[in-house]
Amino acid sequence: MAALIFYAPFVVLCALLLWLLCSVRRRQPGEPPLMNGWIPYLGVALEYGRNPLEFLRSMQRKYGDIFTCKIAGSYFTFVLDPFSYGAVSRQGRNLDFQKFAIGFSHKVFGHADFNDPVYSYNIKDIHSIFRQTLQGPVLQQLISTMMENLQAVMRRDEGHGWTTEGLQVFVERIMFEAGYLTLFGKEEEAEAMATGGATPRWLFMRQAMEDFHAFDKAFPEMAAGLPIHLCGRAFRAREALAEKLHHRHLKRNKCLSALIERRMHAFDQMEQLDEKEKARTHVSMLWASQANTLPATFWSLYYILRCPVALDAAQAEVRRVLGESGHTPGNLEKPVVLSKDQLAGMSVLGSIIEEALRLSSASIMIRVASENFTLTLDTGKTAAIRKGDHIAMFPQMMHMDPEIYEDPTEFQCSRFLDENGQKKTDFYKNGRKLRQFLLPFGSGVSECPGRFFAINEIKQFLTLALCHYDMELHDLAAAPLETDCTRAGLGILPPKHDVSLRYRFRNCVTVKEKTVR
C-alpha cells in the first residue's frame, strides 16, 4: 500500500506526459507546415501575443505564405498572400464566420447566443438591419445627427481660453459623446430635470466613457479566452453600460438612430429575451461603433497636427468645402451642415484617414472550417484544412509590405491620392495590381457594415476641429508615437501613450492659415 502511495504521483505524471505526447498533432500529407510550439496547450501563443506582426514575418521567412500554428488550444492556419484572400472568401460553404463571431460576442457581451435556432431573429435579419440603417440613402440622416452632436459637444469648450489636455482625451471626449448620442439618442435635459433625478448629460457621458474604457481594456484578455466573470472591473462596467441602454431608458430618448430603433423593435418581438439581454446586445453595438473609431480619429488628427504638409492641405480642403456651403466667418449661430456628397468629395481628408488606418490597423479575419476541405491558393498550390481549424488573415502584413507601400512605417498624407487629387486605387505586388490593398474594415462576410458612417464621422470631426480650434501638439520634434500592439487582432491599435495638446476654441468658422507651428 505504501509503495502504491509512493509511486502514484510518478505514474500520474508519466500518464500525463504520455497523453501530452500522444495529443501533439502531426502534420499530415498535403497539410501546411505546422508549428506546435513547446508549451502544452498554449503552443506559440506567447510568441504570437508579444508581437503578432514580427512573429508572422519570421514564420513567413521560414515557411512561406501558409502555415498552421497552435495558439491557446486551437489551430490557426495563416494565409499571408493577399492575392489568396479571395480564395478564402470563396470558401463560404466550408468556412464559417458567424459561429465564431457570435459565440465570442455572446461570451464577452453576455447577450443571447443567436446561433441557437430558438431565436427567431437570425443572422440574416441582423445583417439586413445593418445594411438598411447604416448604408445607402439613410446614411444622410445619421451624418446630419452626428454633425449636430459634434458641434453641440465642441461648443462646450467655447470661452475656456487656452487649455492643455491629452490629444487622446480631447478626441475621445468629443467623439464618444457625439457618437453615443447619434446612435442612442438623448433625453431632453430640461425635460429630464423637470421629472427629477436626472444626471446632467456631461456627468452621464463621463461615467459612460469610463465604463466603456474599463470594459474595453479587458478585451485582449477576453479575446484570449479569459471569462468576463474573472475580469471584475470589466464585468461591472459592462453591466453599468447595459443599465444605461435598458429599453425603458432608450424609449424616453429623442433622435434614436434607425439602427437602434429597428434592433429594439426586433428584440421586443422575441419572447425569449429578457430586458437585461436586450440591453447587453446594445452594449455590443456601442462597442462596435466606438472601439475602432476612437483610435482611428486620434491617429488622423495626430498625423495632421504633426505634418505641416498634411495640415495645409487639410485646411485648404476644409476652407473650400465650408466656403462652397456658404459658411461665413464668425457665425456660430449657423451650424455647419455638410452633405454625404460634400464629405465624399473631401479626398485630402479621405487620404489622411486611410493612411492613418493603414498605419494603425491590426485586425484579424478569422473563419472556422466546418468540414475537412482543400484550399487552393492564388498560386495554384493546395493546402488540406481540417474541420474545426481556424483560417486567419492578418492584413497588417499587407499594410506594412514595402513592396506595396514604399517606406511603410512613414506617414505620407497623399499616399491614397492619384495625380488628379482623386482617390488612388492602384497598388501593386509582384508587378500585379491588388484588388484589395487596404483592409481596416475586414473583408467578405465579416466586412464592417458601419464603414461608410465611420469614415464620414471622422471627416466631420476633422473638419469641425480644424474649423473651430487652434491646436498645438506638444513636442513636435519627438519621435512618432508607437501603437500598443497588445491589442493586435482587435482592430485599430491605440497609441502606447497619450501626447499633450494645447488648444483653444475659436469663435470663427474660417480655418486660419497656419494654426500649428
Ligand code: HEM
Ligand atoms: C474606423 C472605424 C471602424 C473600423 C476600423 C471597424 C472595423 C471593423 C471590423 C474589422 C469588423 C469585422 C470584425 C470581425 O471580422 O470579426 C467590424 C465589424 C462590425 N462593425 Fe465596424 N469598424 C469601425 C466603425 C464602426 C462603426 C462606426 C459602426 C457602427 C455604427 C460599426 C459597426 C460594426 C458592426 C455592427 C460589426 C459586426 C458586423 C457583423 O456582425 O458581421 N463599425 N468593424
